[in-house]
Every structure is written in structure tokens, then in C-alpha cells.
Amino acid sequence: MEFFLLLPAAAVMWKLYQLTRAPHDAPLRAVVLCLLSAGLSYPLAMNRFATAVDTVAGYGAAKLIQNVLLLLMVYFLMCFYLYSADGQVGRRRARREAVVVVLVAVAITVAAETVPHPALAGSFITADMTITQVAFFYGGAGLYLMYALGMAAYWTRKYARMSRRPHATGLWMAAIGLGAMAVGCAIRAAIVAIRWSGGNVPRPLMSGVASLVLLSILLFLAGVTYSGARARIASARLWLRHRRDHRRLSPLWELLAQAYPENVLRPASASAGDRWRARGVHRRYHRRIVECRDSLVDISPYLACAGDGNAVLELAPAELAARLRHTVAEIGHGDPAPRQAVPLAMALGDDRRSDVQQLIAVSDALRTAT
Structure with a gap:
């Protein structure tokens, strides 16, 4: 009792x-x-x-x-x-x-x-x-x-x-x-x-x-x-999911930050407790998504080869991951952007979660290749 x-x-x-x-x-x-x-x-x-x-x-x-x-x-x-x-x-x-x-x-x-x-x-x-x-x-x-x-x-x-x-x-x-x-x-x-x-x-x-x-x-x-x-249980589940997704996006974020360090946003708080607070976890999660998306926009002209830019939209996560790794190396040698930006790793609909899953799939492919 x-x-x-x-x-x-x-x-x-x-x-x-x-x-x-x-x-x-x-x-x-x-x-x-x-x-x-x-x-x-x-x-x-x-x-x-x-x-x-x-x-x-x-x-x-x-x-x-x-x-x-x-x-x-x-x-x-x-x-x-x-x-x-x-x-x-x-x-x-x-x-x-x-x-x-x-x-x-x-x-x-x-x-x-x-x-x-x-x-x-x-x-x-x-x-x-x-x-x-x-x-x-x-x-x-x-x-x-x-x-x-x-x-x-x-x-x-x-x-x-x-x-x-x-x-x-x-x-x-x-x-x-x-x-x-x-x-x-x-x-x-x-x-x-x-x-x-x-x-x-x-x-x-x-x-x-x-x-x-x-x-x-x-x-x-x-x-x-x-x-x-x-409500607390739902909030805790969202906190856990955002922490997990933030870690899963690390390979993609690290690769893109290597090519475009200027796209990395300044942290809003540097306190140790912010790492575990719900607000801090959600903020870092959304910031990482924005940073990845901005860098993908910048790197997309290098992936869209002169032959067929539309083909980039249909690349599987593993193929896109391989091209990203190769393209980052080319950018390091100072190669100019060959054409205008195209969308990469985009979901078919307007669902925010599906869009994030596309990024996670590419990031997981990068981790597996490593």
C-alpha cells in the first residue's frame, strides 16, 4: 500500500x-x-x-x-x-x-x-x-x-x-x-x-x-x-525525439558546416543547464535543421550537373550522401558554383516531420558510409 x-x-x-x-x-x-x-x-x-x-x-x-x-x-x-x-x-x-x-x-x-x-x-x-x-x-x-x-x-x-x-x-x-x-x-x-x-x-x-x-x-x-x-508525457516524448534527431543530424551538419561555416548560427545560450532544458533542446534542434537547409541551398548548384538538374531531386539518400561528400571536397579546392540552386532532400508534401526525415535519411547514410 x-x-x-x-x-x-x-x-x-x-x-x-x-x-x-x-x-x-x-x-x-x-x-x-x-x-x-x-x-x-x-x-x-x-x-x-x-x-x-x-x-x-x-x-x-x-x-x-x-x-x-x-x-x-x-x-x-x-x-x-x-x-x-x-x-x-x-x-x-x-x-x-x-x-x-x-x-x-x-x-x-x-x-x-x-x-x-x-x-x-x-x-x-x-x-x-x-x-x-x-x-x-x-x-x-x-x-x-x-x-x-x-x-x-x-x-x-x-x-x-x-x-x-x-x-x-x-x-x-x-x-x-x-x-x-x-x-x-x-x-x-x-x-x-x-x-x-x-x-x-x-x-x-x-x-x-x-x-x-x-x-x-x-x-x-x-x-x-x-x-x-x-501533457507532460507528450512534452517528454517530443523532448526525447528532438534530442535523438539532433544527434542523428550530426554527420550531415558537420559535413555542411565544413563547407559553409558562415551558416552556423550563434547559440542563444552557452549555459550547461540549457543542454538539458526543453527549450534549449528544441531550439538547438530547429537551429540545426535551418543550418542544414541553408547549407544545402548553397551546395545544391554543385550537385546539379550541367546534364540534368532534375535528376538531383530524385537521388536516393545514399547516393545524395556520396555526392555531398564528393562536392564538399571540390568546394575545398575553390571550384565555382556551376548553376543556380535547386532543392535537395525535400519531402513530397508540406509536413514538417517528413521534411526532417529526409535530412535524417541523408545523415544516416553519411554515418553508414563513414
């Missing part, structure tokens, strides 16, 4: 990074606080962490802190929607909702402090619900969670239907997670009422509800970070 802590931690770190870039964004700040509350509450549901907290702060402390954090989680989630949609009206309602969540938190804290310490030391399954304070502790928190999560699920579903992929996919994941959490809280509230009145509830059912709530939290966290994570 400790492995799943990586997902909440990654979600919190990503949103904190976004908040540093937009510190005055109220909806984003609400999301950060929501995820932080959720991330802190999740370890307290594990026996190892809960036992450590109880040992330091007393029996039942982990349970109380976990429930207060869950209350804050759903409150800040509501604030996100209120700040996003309703402006000043939403801010006023957020303040009213803050009063409600504080009252609920104080009420369950009082309930937790007025019972013998061992009463809350165990789990929801083992707790003695015939004690009124224990039943109120679980039931009061559960009912508020059900209300807030249900409202959030409704709003999330509404926005998911209005959005497009990939944002819609993440919103649907979050809506399902929120809805499942609300259902789990409703079932827990019903279980509390049954056990408080003296009835019995099968343990497998209670264990299943607990697992449902934990998995729902993970699904919610995955949903709110889905679009951002997908």
Missing part, C-alpha cells in the same frame, strides 16, 4: 509547482489545498502510520486527524468550483461553507475527546458504535462528506460533459471517484446507524466500503492530474 503514496505525492508536487507560477489563482490554490489534505489523510488510513501517530499523540488521534483532513479535502474541493464559476457569490458561499465544516470538525473533535481513549483506537470495523459519541464521530463526518462529495461529483460531471478530451477524460475519472466516495460515505453512515441501534453488519461489507473509499481517492487524484500528466 505504501507504493500508492507516490500518486498523491506526485499530484501534490505538480500542483504546488503550478501554484508557484500563479500564486494569486484562487481556484488553483483551492485544488492544491484539497490535494494536500487528501495526500496527508491517505497514510493515516494505513495501520503502520496510524499506530505511529497514536503512539505520539494518543489513542484515536490518527483517526481524528484523518477525518478532519477529509473534511478539509472536500471543503476545498467545493471552493474550487465556487471560485471558478460564481465569482463573488461563490466566495460568499465558500465562507458560509467554511463555517459549516468548522462546526462539523469541532463537533467530531468534541465527540472524540469525550469518550475513553481506546474507543477510537481501532478501525471503523472494530469501533463500538453503541457508544453515542463514537457513532456521532463516524456518522457526523460521514454525512458531511457525503453531502460535499455528492455536490462536487455533480459539478464535475457537469463540466466533464461540457469539456473535450483529454480534459473530459480526467474530469470523468474525478467525477466517478467523487461519486464513489459519496456512495461509500452514505453506506458508512447507514452502517453506523444500524450498529448504533444494536444491529450487526457483516465485516466483509464494511471492509469493502473502506477499500472503495481509498480506491476512490486514488481515482480522484488520478483524474485531476490526468490532463497535466498527459
